[in-house]
Amino acid sequence: ECMLQQELRDELKNKPSEVREYERRLKLALLAYNKGEGASSRGRSSAAKRYFAEADALFERALEYLQEIVAAEPSLCVWFDRDTEWTIESEANIDPVSVPRVVTSRSLDNRGGGLTSRLQGKRDVKIAAVERALAAADVETGQDDVDLNAAQRAELERFLKLRDEL
Structure with a gap:
């Protein structure tokens, strides 16, 4: 994207x-x-x-x-x-x-x-990337304990840091 x-x-x-x-x-x-x-x-x-x-x-x-x-x-x-x-x-x-x-x-x-x-702004691109990463993680709604492997967790944290920098 x-x-x-x-x-x-x-x-x-x-x-x-x-x-x-x-x-x-x-x-x-x-x-x-x-x-x-x-x-x-x-x-x-x-x-x-x-x-x-x-x-x-x-x-x-x-x-x-x-x-x-x-x-x-x-x-x-x-x-x-x-x-x-x-x-x-x-x-x-x-x-x-x-x-x-x-x-x-x-x-x-x-x-x-x-x-x-x-055209999309940087913020919109970053939000879309986080949304895609969440969708790729197959997070089921209503589940208290989400099982993410270490690579997925690191990628999500990196995207969230990028979003917070705005």
């Missing part, structure tokens, strides 16, 4: 180049949108309109790129926090809140899911 979690974390560190390119395009669109927000709050409506128009075009290009890469390589879908299929019923829009985020994004608009949904 611990090895699987480590492999998953390593995989998340090595994003495909297509995903990194989408992140770059999305970052440019968000920057233009935020410039528009700033100009709007300072009363510069003509500059705000220009930035918002630029942001719309950049969001559109980023989403088109996303559609292209997902069509070419469907396995990339796990790298995004929401559905990358756009239909009439879907909520895809060209605004900062609606666009798909990469699952490793720290954005407040990131909905989670994808590869990160399988």
Whole structure:
């Protein structure tokens, strides 16, 4: 279990180049949108309109790129926090809140899911290991005297120490 979690974390560190390119395009669109927000709050409506128009075009290009890469390589879908299929019923829009985020994004608009949904914390991994060790020991309920061999007892004590260190 611990090895699987480590492999998953390593995989998340090595994003495909297509995903990194989408992140770059999305970052440019968000920057233009935020410039528009700033100009709007300072009363510069003509500059705000220009930035918002630029942001719309950049969001559109980023989403088109996303559609292209997902069509070419469907396995990339796990790298995004929401559905990358756009239909009439879907909520895809060209605004900062609606666009798909990469699952490793720290954005407040990131909905989670994808590869990160399988991540577990250290504590959860340790608890699962203790539970598996207990199940392997075939401890019968209601029995006052539990017969564990020395190796099983040592393994359980080691896991319990790990849990207490958290």
